[in-house]
Amino acid sequence: MNFSASDPIALLVNNGAKQLASLSDSAKLDVRLLISHVIDKPLSYLLTWPDKQLSPQQYQHFSSLFEQRKQGKPIAYLVGFKEFWSLNLQVSPATLIPRPDTEILVETILNNHPQSNIRCLDLGTGTGAIALALASEQSSWNIEAIDFQHEAVALAKSNAKRLGFSQVNIYQSDWFSTVEHQKCFDVIVSNPPYIDALDEHLVQGDVKFEPKSALVADDNGYADIEKIIQMSKAFLKDTAWLYFEHGFEQSKKIHELFSQYGYSEVTTIKDYNGNDRVTYACYKQ
Ligand SMILES: C[S@@+](CC[C@H](N)C(=O)[O-])C[C@H]1O[C@@H](n2cnc3c(N)ncnc32)[C@H](O)[C@@H]1O
Known part of the structure; x- marks a missing residue:
């Protein structure tokens, strides 16, 4: 040096x-x-x-x-914080460092749901990034956020408390295993693990320091996305919406999965680099 x-x-x-x-x-x-x-x-x-x-x-x-x-080693892990949606979020090696691309997901949901009485669930909340960004813009929304990693739940709770969003209900759950209320959410959102275990990006850059539990999914990266599409049907209200962030080459398959499980109005949004990044769809009971 x-x-x-x-x-x-x-x-x-x-x-x-x-x-x-x-x-x-x-x-x-x-x-x-x-x-x-x-x-x-x-x-x-x-x-x-x-x-x-x-x-x-x-x-x-x-x-x-x-x-x-x-x-x-990623800067965010060295300094312990990462800026997301103008919120200074504490980060830890227990979960993903929030990415600017995920702000597209937050922005899309806020644009599509201007109402003040939305009930929303964030699946795989990590630092709490998505749930807390939504809460920062829509203080009257009823927001729940889950993660199966206890350390991530503790981290998200600590971020919520420090930033003054204690109204967001954050708890441990393996996807829907401890989510109590069926047919009650207007919006379910997830940035789930979606990378194939053999993907070369897993050994590059910041990603190689992040936990595989936050990144990797079976079935070429689609296992958790399919599970969430299937299970969300029991937890969405009549005519409600499911949103995903996903890999830039995954939108076609996700459109197929949404159709296969009876969703409609499937829409994909591109990120700032022009890549497919967010796909959402409507479920009508
Ligand atoms: C890609 S990270 C997203 C973190 C955060 N939502 C964000 O956008 O920065 C995926 C998160 O899903 C969580 N996760 C993975 N499998 C899960 C499961 N079966 N049930 C609940 N959470 C899970 C991981 O612990 C991780 O925090």
Whole structure:
């Protein structure tokens, strides 16, 4: 590592960015986020005070995090937080780091359901990203969120409490195993595991540090999606909607599954890169 404890912030950023260039598309930002984390100041402080130096303890902390970043560990796991829908969410290796693509799912649901009295269930909530983003926009919605990982449930609850969304009911469930009320939801939403176990992306980038339980599904990635499509029918109200985030090549098969289980009005939305990313459909009892 070509740093010294006496380097000013600007030099740490430039040197660090060069060393991370082959690993990260956002090398400069990565280094800034690490420095901002260890000195506990906003990013704007780094730009205002580029000549400041870190204290010896801060420098040691930064060096240790930087080495882990060089090994590929995601920035969000190093600093413990990730911004999603303008919410600062605590993250942990128990679940997925929320992605900007998932904001498309939130945006689509909010656009399609302007009503104030929606009852909504988020399946596989992880950090609570989707449920809490919806709650931040629609404070009167009745929102439940489940995950089968106890650590994820604890994390989502802690995020809900810290951000002031304690009204979101978060609990442990293996998909619908402990969801009590049938035929009561207007909207069910899920960003479930949807990657095939042999997919090469699983050993690349941030993904290789995230738990397989959040990413991988049997049947070429479709097992959980099919299970949710099938089981949701008992939990949706008459004329209600099921939304998924999914892989960019999965929309055709998901359209087929929705039709096979009797859903209609199947619609796919593209992400910011023009890839199919969200598919939803209506179930009429
Ligand atoms: C792709 S992550 C999505 C996390 C979060 N909703 C998001 O969008 O950032 C999938 C989540 O589903 C959870 N999960 C996987 N299998 C499950 C199951 N059988 N029942 C409930 N949750 C499950 C995982 O623990 C993980 O948190």
